Amino acid sequence: MGRRARLRAQTTAEIKAIALKHLSEGGPDALSLRAIGREMGMSGSAIYSYFETRDALITTLINDIYTSLLDQVETARDAVAPDDIAGRILAWGQAVRLWALANPEGFRLIYGDPVAGYHAPAGGPAPEAAKRACLGLTELAAAAWPYAKATQASTDHQWSDFSPGLADTIREHFPDLPPAAVALALRMWGRMHGLISLEVYGHLGTQTGDPAKLYHAELLDLIRSLGLGVEHARQPGMPRTST
Amino acid sequence: MGRRARLRAQTTAEIKAIALKHLSEGGPDALSLRAIGREMGMSGSAIYSYFETRDALITTLINDIYTSLLDQVETARDAVAPDDIAGRILAWGQAVRLWALANPEGFRLIYGDPVAGYHAPAGGPAPEAAKRACLGLTELAAAAWPYAKATQASTDHQWSDFSPGLADTIREHFPDLPPAAVALALRMWGRMHGLISLEVYGHLGTQTGDPAKLYHAELLDLIRSLGLGVEHARQPGMPRTST
DNA sequence: CACTAAGTTTGAACGGCGTTCTGATTTAGG
DNA sequence: CCTAAATCAGAACGCCGTTCAAACTTAGTG
Incomplete structure (x- = not known):
């Protein structure tokens, strides 16, 4: 759709990519919403706009x-x-x-x-x-x-x-x-x-x-x-x- | 040995028993030193007298x-x-x-x-x-x-x-x-x-x-x-x- | 254009965790 | 009896997921 949806898809993909990176680099413990947000320059709670909960991610x-x-x-x-x-x-x-x-x-x-x-x-x-x-x-x-x-x-x-x-x-x-x-x-x-x-x-x-x-x-x-x-x-x- | 050692062994056994109970009742997440201490009427940090760390337990x-x-x-x-x-x-x-x-x-x-x-x-x-x-x-x-x-x-x-x-x-x-x-x-x-x-x-x-x-x-x-x-x-x- | 409604983000807050540290208290052994 | 070791509580640090109110940005409509 519009630009908004494109940005949203891009951010969602970035979250998943960083999550996978942390997962493979630091093991399961390294997977944390706060850490993902930190690496993206976002607050941890912002991820809740993209995934309903950590388990959903x-x-x-x-x-x-x-x-x-x-x-x-x-x-x-x-x-x-x-x-x-x-x-x-x-x-x-x-x-x-x-x-x-x-x-x-x-x-x-x-x-x-x-x-x-x-x-x-x-x-x-x-x-x-x-x-x-x-x-x-x-x-x-x-x-x-x-x-x-x-x-x-x-x-x-x-x-x-x-x-x-x-x-x-x-x-x-x-x-x-x-x-x-x-x-x-x-x-x-x-x-x-x-x-x-x-x-x-x-x-x-x-x-x-x-x-x-x-x-x-x-x-x-x-x-x-x-x-x-x-x-x-x-x-x-x-x-x-x-x- | 003396009474001290006996109490120690008993407390150690109780910690393990409660840990197993929590594990089987609430899954792996329910296993926490603080929760074990709470159930024993002890502070969580007291367990460190019996196990060097949570991983040791x-x-x-x-x-x-x-x-x-x-x-x-x-x-x-x-x-x-x-x-x-x-x-x-x-x-x-x-x-x-x-x-x-x-x-x-x-x-x-x-x-x-x-x-x-x-x-x-x-x-x-x-x-x-x-x-x-x-x-x-x-x-x-x-x-x-x-x-x-x-x-x-x-x-x-x-x-x-x-x-x-x-x-x-x-x-x-x-x-x-x-x-x-x-x-x-x-x-x-x-x-x-x-x-x-x-x-x-x-x-x-x-x-x-x-x-x-x-x-x-x-x-x-x-x-x-x-x-x-x-x-x-x-x-x-x-x-x-x-x- | 203005304006409203929706989407997005922040930062503080709550309660949980493992762990460390400081003191107080209890106990064993000389 | 007294000293040294063991045991404990409680506060503190930094981490976590999650929630919430408030700010900010954007999209769509009149």
């Missing part, structure tokens, strides 16, 4: 960060040929870890206790991003399902096990997918998340000096357990010598 | 909680016959999850960002407990290794991949264990940790209504991928009908 940050994570992960996945299922799973998993290591504060913001006394709104701070993550993993699980169903269908899952919103969305995108495959997608999520969060929170560094190798082995084991041959997990750039 | 709490977690997990594991490897793994995994759900604040304290601006001391807040956890998992991995090595030894691990302290401790307890088995133990840790932390932090609840089933399926898949038949994973109390 944090929620917005989580949304932005979660979205950027998914952009990056989906890009990495799409750099691998669609028929190379193992390669796409590997790319997804590696992208999540690399992003988490590059943006540990962002990872904590999304998956941990974000910051002192922050309370997420009902439905989570970033429902669309979370759905995108879930859907992306489901897509991988769906592609692997023909190979994996022989070994992965031991426990019986029903659609009623999942939230209605998720179930409907998935059935819309993947009409013939059984609920067990959705469970597989969530378990894949957990499997990637486990080692990454242990590493980000420093519980792995005291035990092993090479978390990357550990994580890679875990991804390979995941691929193998899905019935996808390890030889399918080509490194990016490698020609398809053997199938 | 938190470190002590983490130590206590982590130790109690391991006590419980080890008890659950030892309730299963030593030769029932799959059952012991299952018991371990289930015990961790049940403990985490019963003590979510404790779980966050150990594995997440504990509380506003807490900084863990060098070497981690609870090194002995962490070592116990690692060793317990290694014991499980070692027991499963004869069955698992055929499929789990794909990536090559060296002893130099692990921290010297851990490597020495393990080689002392399990002289013939290859480093790949230690990597397996850490990956088992990650696998259990992933779904549990997603659930504790509320990322699973919005997707599935039955995290228990999901987690159980994950444990069964883990056991299967180790080459241990699923039929080995008896429910506690079930007679050994088939092997």
Whole structure:
């Protein structure tokens, strides 16, 4: 719209940018409205014109960060040929870890206790991003399902096990997918998340000096357990010598 | 020693008890030295006679909680016959999850960002407990290794991949264990940790209504991928009908 | 143009926090 | 008994999120 709205958008963006800067430089404690205002030459209370409360600002940050994570992960996945299922799973998993290591504060913001006394709104701070993550993993699980169903269908899952919103969305995108495959997608999520969060929170560094190798082995084991041959997990750039 | 020391120990215990109470009742934000003092009829600064700083108190709490977690997990594991490897793994995994759900604040304290601006001391807040956890998992991995090595030894691990302290401790307890088995133990840790932390932090609840089933399926898949038949994973109390 | 209504900003204020410091009080040991 | 150490209260400092009244700036209307 007019100049007013432009200034407002610019100031909002500056607040978020400085918040992210403080977050990555000084950790979660450095994120304070007063400090942001100080750096902008504003009083701390002025920020309340742009965000209803500190938690609202944090929620917005989580949304932005979660979205950027998914952009990056989906890009990495799409750099691998669609028929190379193992390669796409590997790319997804590696992208999540690399992003988490590059943006540990962002990872904590999304998956941990974000910051002192922050309370997420009902439905989570970033429902669309979370759905995108879930859907992306489901897509991988769906592609692997023909190979994996022989070994992965031991426990019986029903659609009623999942939230209605998720179930409907998935059935819309993947009409013939059984609920067990959705469970597989969530378990894949957990499997990637486990080692990454242990590493980000420093519980792995005291035990092993090479978390990357550990994580890679875990991804390979995941691929193998899905019935996808390890030889399918080509490194990016490698020609398809053997199938 | 004398009466003085007894009073001191008692007051110290009361501080920790109230801190835990506030933690579980009001979340991490409710943990404050002033609030603890208020409830004890003491001034907030008086606590500095018992703990050098707030972080020292938190470190002590983490130590206590982590130790109690391991006590419980080890008890659950030892309730299963030593030769029932799959059952012991299952018991371990289930015990961790049940403990985490019963003590979510404790779980966050150990594995997440504990509380506003807490900084863990060098070497981690609870090194002995962490070592116990690692060793317990290694014991499980070692027991499963004869069955698992055929499929789990794909990536090559060296002893130099692990921290010297851990490597020495393990080689002392399990002289013939290859480093790949230690990597397996850490990956088992990650696998259990992933779904549990997603659930504790509320990322699973919005997707599935039955995290228990999901987690159980994950444990069964883990056991299967180790080459241990699923039929080995008896429910506690079930007679050994088939092997 | 003037004028009003909305949006923006400030600065003080409130209550909370961890931490430090000064004194007072209690207690243990020589 | 008396001295030195331990324990405690209370004020103080600087930080925080949030609220509020008052000043200031801008946009839109008559």
